[in-house]
Ligand SMILES: Nc1ncnc2c1ncn2[C@@H]1O[C@H](COP(=O)(O)OP(=O)(O)OP(=O)(O)O)[C@@H](O)[C@H]1O
C-alpha cells in the first residue's frame with residue numbers, strides 16, 4: 384500500500400496540513416514538539432488499530448476544536464482508495480465513501496507497521512513485551528489466532544482459580560485434570576503458531592540486521608519454551624508442576640510464560656547489547672514484521688519509523704535512509720543533516736504543526 388495524499392484537519396497541533404508523500408522514503412524533520420510524531424500517528428490510525436501512544440480518542444482533537452478529520456488517498460494492489468477518520472468524542476471511519484461500523488473496519492484495508500521509541504522495550508524489557516509483539520504480529524496476518532489466544536488465556540485463568548479452590552475441596556482435582564488436558568492442547572496450538580511465525584520472521588530480520596551492521600554482527604531470535612526442559616510436553620509439565628502450582632496458585636508453565644531470546648553473535652541482546660545494537664535489533668524485528676506481512680497478505684505495509692535515528696551510527700542511519708527499497712517509509716527526525724544524506728525521496732520540514740518546506744530529490748519547492 385502507498386499513501387498518495389493525506390490531509391490533517393484540527394488533528395493534535397495541526398490545524399490544516401496536506402502532505403503528498405513519495406512512494407519511497409519520506410523524512411519528516413523539525414525540532415522537538417513541532418508535530419512530527421503527530422503526522423505518523425495520523426497515518427497509523429488508518430490501520431484501524433489503537434494509537435501507538437495509547438492516546439484516548441478525544442486527545443487527538445486539536446485543543447479548542449469541536450472535531451478532527453483525517454483524509455487519506457492511498458493505492459493498494461487492487462485499486463485507488465479513499466479513507467476518512469473523524470474524531471469527536473470517539474473515532475468514526477469511512478472507506479471509499481461508505482461509513483464503517485467502527486474504525487476496526489479499517490484493519491487489513493490500510494496496512495502499516497510502526498516503530499516508536501517504546502518498541503525498544505521488546506529488547507530491553509522482560510518477556511511480556513516480546514510475547515505481546517509476537518501475538519499482535521500473528522493476529523495481523525491470521526485473525527483466527529486472536530480467538531485461540533483468548534481461549535488459552537481463559538483456560539489459564541480458569542486453572543488458576545481452580546488451583547486456589549482445590550486445597551479446600553479435593554473433589555475439584557478431577558476438574559483440574561480436564562482443564563489441564565484442554566490447556567495443554569490450546570497451549571500447544573499457540574506455541575506452534577508462534578514458532579511458525581518466528582521461522583518466517585527471523586530470516587527477514589536477520590537479512591535487515593546484516594544490512595545495518597555491514598555483515599559484522601549476526602542477529603538471531605530463538606523461541607524459549609518454559610516447558611521444553613528435557614523434551615517434555617506441556618501436558619507432562621502441567622502434571623509435574625501441579626503441587627508447586629497449587630502452593631503458588633498460579634500456572635507456572637505454558638506459552639504465557641515463554642520468551643523470545645534475541646541475540647547478537649549468539650549472546651543476549653537484552654543483557655549485553657549496546658544501545659545502538661539494541662535499537663538495531665528492534666528496528667530489524669519491526670522491518671522483518673513488515674516483510675512477513677507482505678508475504679502473508681500480498682500487500683506491502685507502510686513503514687512508520689518514529690524517532691528511529693538517534694543512537695545509530697551513520698552507517699546504520701544510511702541503511703535506513705537509502706537501502707530499504709521498494710517500500711514506502713516515513714521517518715521522523717530532529718536533525719536536518721539527515722535529510723542531506725538522502726539519495727531519493729521527499730522531506731517535510733515541520734514547525735508548530737505547519738509544513739514549512741517540502742522537497743523532492745533535493746530540489747526545493749519552498750512554501751515559505
Ligand atoms: N490535542 C492537541 N491539541 C493541540 N496540540 C496538541 C494536542 N495533542 C498534542 N499536542 C501538541 O503537539 C505537539 C507536538 O507533538 P509531537 O509529539 O508530534 O512532537 P514531535 O515533533 O514529534 O516532537 P519530538 O521531536 O520531541 O518527538 C506537542 O507540543 C503537544 O503539546
Ligand SMILES: [Mg+2]
Pocket residue numbers: 419420421689690715
Ligand atoms: Mg516525536
